[in-house]
Amino acid sequence: MALAVLLITAGVPAAAGPSAATIELLALEGFDPVSYFLKEGPQAGAARFELSWGGKVWRFASGADRAAFRDNPEVYAPRLGGFDAAGILDGRLVDADPLVFAVIGERLYLFRDAERRARFLAEPELVRRAEAAWPDLQGQLDVPIRDAPR
Incomplete structure (x- = not known):
């Protein structure tokens, strides 16, 4: 009996492991x-x-x-990975509301709420500071931002 099981399973490929599905x-x-x-x-x-x-x-x-x-x-995608620009200044990746936005210097910025947006519009220097802080936070992302569109 053991020989029969061995002969039957010998030609069957091993089950594939779990695939690394990309979400x-x-x-x-x-x-x-x-x-x-x-x-x-x-x-x-x-x-x-x-x-x-x-x-x-x-x-x-x-x-x-x-x-x-x-x-x-790069022209159309929100800057700062689409995260709340004020959160970036605080050193955190904070989700933003896509309907709370501003186009500043021909670039799209998103914010968590209208108060944070108003702060950035009142103090244009904050955009430069958030852009400077962004590279240090990119390491926290699961997926790199730049790849070829497909």
């Missing part, structure tokens, strides 16, 4: 990053217009917006 989070809660720079402001993106970049899935309101982002994601 990509939805960026900006599905809002189109290009739309923040347009007169209408943030628009919901659609699943049919999406791509992956920086370990996240980005959705767009149109194919044209997706193409613009694909060609230059």
Whole structure:
């Protein structure tokens, strides 16, 4: 009997171990990053217009917006990894509300609440300080920010 089991299992490949599945989070809660720079402001993106970049899935309101982002994601993606700019100043990665934002110096910044946003708008120097603090906090991220859009 043992010989029969050995012969039967000899040609069967070993079970594969658990696969390392990559989970990509939805960026900006599905809002189109290009739309923040347009007169209408943030628009919901659609699943049919999406791509992956920086370990996240980005959705767009149109194919044209997706193409613009694909060609230059650093221009449209929120600065500071999309985290609350005031939190970055405090040395913390704080989730931001994608509807509490400001375009400062042609770049998109997100904030946790309107008070933090108002503070940055009143003191433009804070943007420079947050940008300077950001590299030290990037090591806390699970996924690097920069990769080729796909």
